[in-house]
Amino acid sequence: MQKTVNHRAWLLVLPVVLSVAFSAILPLMTVVNYSVQDILGPGQRVWVGNEWFIDTVRNPDLHAAFWRNLLFSFQVLLIQIPLGIAVALALPAKGWQASLSLVLIALPLLIPWNVVGTIWQIFGRADIGLGGYFVNNILGLSYNYTLEPRDAWITVLVMDVWHWTPLVALLCYAGLRAIPDPFYQAARIDGARLWSIFWYIQLPKLRGVLLIAVLLRFMDSFMIYTEPFVVTGGGPGTATTFLSIYLSNIAIGQFDLGNGSAFSLIYFLLIQILCFVFYTAILRAGRK
Amino acid sequence: MKLVLEAVTREVNGESHLYSMSMALEPGLNVLLGPTQAGKTSLMRVMAGLDRPTTGQVLVDGQDVTGRPVQQRNVAFVYQQFINYPSLTVFENIASPLRLQKKFSNDEIQRRVRETAEMMRIGHLLDRLPAALSGGQQQRTAIARALVKQAPLLLLDEPLVNLDYKLREELRAELGQIFARRNAIVVYSTTEPLEALLMGGVTAVLDKGDLLQIGPTLAVYHQPAQRRVGEVFSDPPLNILPAVFEGGLALLSGDIRFPLPPHMAGLPGGTYWLGVRAHHVAMEAHLGREIEIPAWIELAELSGSETIVHADHRDGSGGEFHLIAQLSGIHNFSYEQQARLYLDPHRLFVFTASGALAASPPRTADQRKERA
Numbered sequence: 001m002q003k004t005v006n007h008r009a010w011l012l013v014l015p016v017v018l019s020v021a022f023s024a025i026l027p028l029m030t031v032v033n034y035s036v037q038d039i040l041g042p043g044q045r046v047w048v049g050n051e052w053f054i055d056t057v058r059n060p061d062l063h064a065a066f067w068r069n070l071l072f073s074f075q076v077l078l079i080q081i082p083l084g085i086a087v088a089l090a091l092p093a094k095g096w097q098a099s100l101s102l103v104l105i106a107l108p109l110l111i112p113w114n115v116v117g118t119i120w121q122i123f124g125r126a127d128i129g130l131g132g133y134f135v136n137n138i139l140g141l142s143y144n145y146t147l148e149p150r151d152a153w154i155t156v157l158v159m160d161v162w163h164w165t166p167l168v169a170l171l172c173y174a175g176l177r178a179i180p181d182p183f184y185q186a187a188r189i190d191g192a193r194l195w196s197i198f199w200y201i202q203l204p205k206l207r208g209v210l211l212i213a214v215l216l217r218f219m220d221s222f223m224i225y226t227e228p229f230v231v232t233g234g235g236p237g238t239a240t241t242f243l244s245i246y247l248s249n250i251a252i253g254q255f256d257l258g259n260g261s262a263f264s265l266i267y268f269l270l271i272q273i274l275c276f277v278f279y280t281a282i283l284r285a286g287r288k
Numbered sequence: 289m290k291l292v293l294e295a296v297t298r299e300v301n302g303e304s305h306l307y308s309m310s311m312a313l314e315p316g317l318n319v320l321l322g323p324t325q326a327g328k329t330s331l332m333r334v335m336a337g338l339d340r341p342t343t344g345q346v347l348v349d350g351q352d353v354t355g356r357p358v359q360q361r362n363v364a365f366v367y368q369q370f371i372n373y374p375s376l377t378v379f380e381n382i383a384s385p386l387r388l389q390k391k392f393s394n395d396e397i398q399r400r401v402r403e404t405a406e407m408m409r410i411g412h413l414l415d416r417l418p419a420a421l422s423g424g425q426q427q428r429t430a431i432a433r434a435l436v437k438q439a440p441l442l443l444l445d446e447p448l449v450n451l452d453y454k455l456r457e458e459l460r461a462e463l464g465q466i467f468a469r470r471n472a473i474v475v476y477s478t479t480e481p482l483e484a485l486l487m488g489g490v491t492a493v494l495d496k497g498d499l500l501q502i503g504p505t506l507a508v509y510h511q512p513a514q515r516r517v518g519e520v521f522s523d524p525p526l527n528i529l530p531a532v533f534e535g536g537l538a539l540l541s542g543d544i545r546f547p548l549p550p551h552m553a554g555l556p557g558g559t560y561w562l563g564v565r566a567h568h569v570a571m572e573a574h575l576g577r578e579i580e581i582p583a584w585i586e587l588a589e590l591s592g593s594e595t596i597v598h599a600d601h602r603d604g605s606g607g608e609f610h611l612i613a614q615l616s617g618i619h620n621f622s623y624e625q626q627a628r629l630y631l632d633p634h635r636l637f638v639f640t641a642s643g644a645l646a647a648s649p650p651r652t653a654d655q656r657k658e659r660a
Binding site: 180183185200 | 367375
């Protein structure tokens, strides 16, 4: 039998090829282009080779931002994953209570990111913010996220937990609902306790969704920009200057396009590598 | 051990899942036969103690255990899904009920697990995780988990339904032997009449939450107390023909009449339902006493080395019935082809208009030998 060749298929793929070319490939190639040149002005450029890359890799401020961001991401995972599982376990399984609590839980996910930042910026203020006022005047603790690096860090972290734990909770909730009832019955017949049911049935069955949750939360928190930009602008000092905030300071704040481009490419690579490490680690852990 | 259910019912949100049911189960194999939604699973859950009956009592050796939770009852349950702990090896899966009981030494656990695994023929898979096993092996693991406890009550809820045909036959034969060696009450539910026949023991026929009949499997098969029992316990479906008895003759539609054979002779005149299993409907007459029924072929399906023929009988005055014949060998028929089907009157069940058994075919010595 002879294969029929139908070139019309190309026509169907064309819109995707065009839109991907314009939205992803062209900008990326522009970044690659910038990263090996020093852009002095329109039409004024100097070839610099790998100079920007070497510069970037050796930049101590950038190292600090990298470790800061890594620490932030690990704290995010450490809090949000267990908390999300706990919330999912606590949610009712059926009935109108289930629908209501799902909607309530999902609300933070529906809010635009810069609005989330604005909400927390106001919420944390000691004079007019509910949260800031409560901590300062009722708990009697001194808290000021615009002055204290520690307070700024905690504010951004708590904000991220508030914003994104629902995602983990929803994923886990879906995973839990997918466990057939006989698993629980079998455990009951064996006389297993709640902890054993969690450890031997629920957690292994959640492995797939947890893998997705960890990857999503890691990637997102490693690229976090909008919320801390709105709340702290990366300060005070460099306390909340995460990688993407640092990047935008260079590329847009100082309009240092070559440097910024080299940094972007390295940043991109880092995320790819870290995601790959997570992915294989979790898959391995499951297979053992 | 003896398990007695006394007038057990179960309602969920005002909906009856089980109507009042009483039965006494002895050690040995007990088959629950019924179509889906018959209440088999609900009944087994009540027996296990997973659910509390809405009314009625569950007695074990004369002792009321109605409200006692399942973990204090020493039962084992096998599901139609393959239920194993996903992160534990086959060995640990089988060992888990023993470990949770906390009264066995490590050596004892080793010995029991290996023995049970050998019996289920998964001795070579003990180090694997359930996800690395085939469906049949997963279900063997789940069954081994249930057997290793040596619980006096072992419940299996359609355990073979998710396996392919070959594996099902293989495992069914093994299970029959394993159950026969145990001194436990084994309750085995199935939708398939053939499976109940192969398993033997006692069969309880359920339908829509009602217990219709319980007794030795062959007795229920040969003397279904109601038309519905006959229908549930026949595959292909039981043929049902409306008939009128009058002066020693039976009248079918289309002016087909025949003298009542000996087992129906004493029945008073009136309307009845005649029931005949598909393998007693033939396309040829051998005995000379068969009833000839003209019919149009609707469909002929091949099933292994058998042909199942669906045909419609229609007379001029609007009387009609459907007949299914199970023929050995492969036959070709075309749609709307006219044919003659033959029924042996000696093989007919008779049910009254309300569905109760009025007469059943005599069982010849030959047949008894064949079944045994």
